[in-house]
Amino acid sequence: DGLIEYVGLRETINHAADALLKSQNGGDIPEKPLFVQNIGALPASGTAVAANRLASRGALPALTGATRGSDSGLIMGEVYNNGYPTQYGNILRLTGTGDGEILIGWSGTNGAPAPAYIRSHRDTADAEWSEWAMLYTSLNPPPNSYPVGAAIAWPSDATPAGYALMQGQSFDKSAYPLLAIAYPSGIIPDMRGWTIKGKPISGRAVLSQEMDGNKSHSHSARAQDTDLGTKSTSSFDYGTKSTNTTGNHTHQFGGYINSYWGDSNHTSFQPGGGAWTQAAGDHAHTVYIGGHEHTMYIGPHGHVVIVDADGNAETTVKNIAFNYIVRLA
Numbered sequence: 383d384g385l386i387e388y389v390g391l392r393e394t395i396n397h398a399a400d401a402l403l404k405s406q407n408g409g410d411i412p413e414k415p416l417f418v419q420n421i422g423a424l425p426a427s428g429t430a431v432a433a434n435r436l437a438s439r440g441a442l443p444a445l446t447g448a449t450r451g452s453d454s455g456l457i458m459g460e461v462y463n464n465g466y467p468t469q470y471g472n473i474l475r476l477t478g479t480g481d482g483e484i485l486i487g488w489s490g491t492n493g494a495p496a497p498a499y500i501r502s503h504r505d506t507a508d509a510e511w512s513e514w515a516m517l518y519t520s521l522n523p524p525p526n527s528y529p530v531g532a533a534i535a536w537p538s539d540a541t542p543a544g545y546a547l548m549q550g551q552s553f554d555k556s557a558y559p560l561l562a563i564a565y566p567s568g569i570i571p572d573m574r575g576w577t578i579k580g581k582p583i584s585g586r587a588v589l590s591q592e593m594d595g596n597k598s599h600s601h602s603a604r605a606q607d608t609d610l611g612t613k614s615t616s617s618f619d620y621g622t623k624s625t626n627t628t629g630n631h632t633h634q635f636g637g638y639i640n641s642y643w644g645d646s647n648h649t650s651f652q653p654g655g656g657a658w659t660q661a662a663g664d665h666a667h668t669v670y671i672g673g674h675e676h677t678m679y680i681g682p683h684g685h686v687v688i689v690d691a692d693g694n695a696e697t698t699v700k701n702i703a704f705n706y707i708v709r710l711a
Contacts, residue, residue, distance in 0.1 A: 451477035495521040531564020535704040548573040573706035594697040605685035619673035
């Protein structure tokens with residue numbers, strides 16, 4: 383030790399005692415996580431990389447065609463109007479034998495959801511990237527057969543999350559840009575009491591209204607013609623009736639004489655000046671009518687027919703009441 387002190391090697395030897403051995407490949411580092419953190423590298427645990435923090439690479443231009451990532455492994459970049467399917471977001475790019483990208487968007491409106499996307503690239507150099515596939519969530523459900531803006535028949539008064547009743551209300555077009563494409567006025571149609579009709583070839587605009595009405599038509603009505611022929615009235619016996627009492631009158635007649643002609647005694651009528659019977663005064667006669675019938679001719683004829691009003695207050699078909707709702711997106 384005296385010699386070491388004499389030649390001034392004590393400090394050198396002390397440093398050598400704390401030195402890392404090349405043969406240990408870092409295995410003799412006492413605080414490995416702290417060491418990795420100090421040099422800005424990724425910590426390793428066994429054979430798997432376990433990153434405490436993945437630093438952003440900044441804005442990453444979108445890869446197109448057959449172009450693959452140049453960095454092997456996992457990197458993170460930023461999306462900001464640079465060729466991705468969403469305007470804002472962050473991109474995770476995994477490069478190995480093949481490639482994959484996950485895009486998590488964020489909205490420019492406070493509190494509004496934004497979509498997420500995924501795509502891949504196979505392991506051959508001439509392969510192209512797949513199309514971006516949107517990931518759906520409870521706040522961004524798949525459109526299915528109902529794109530945003532379509533009126534959906536809903537059998538309840540309770541409106542599901544992410545939807546609105548169609549009651550003629552306004553909406554925030556910046557919060558629901560897809561709905562604004564369907565309704566650029568920012569007004570959801572009022573579907574209460576209305577049915578949907580396919581737009582005809584001409585004469586109607588989309589979302590125009592048509593009031594109820596019947597197709598123009600005419601009616602004809604008549605009573606069936608019937609020849610009733612000649613009919614008899616009912617039989618009735620009127621019995622014996624009296625005439626009125628204004629029958630005062632006299633009769634004129636010739637005179638007569640009794641004469642003898644030969645041995646015959648006879649009365650002969652004497653024509654000439656004549657004479658009158660004695661007045662009988664006002665009197666009545668009785669006339670027997672008896673049982674009899676009358677006939678009455680009716681013949682062919684028609685009748686006036688009145689058609690009474692009928693129907694509901696408005697034109698309808700058989701129906702069941704549903705609420706119309708629309709998806710908000």
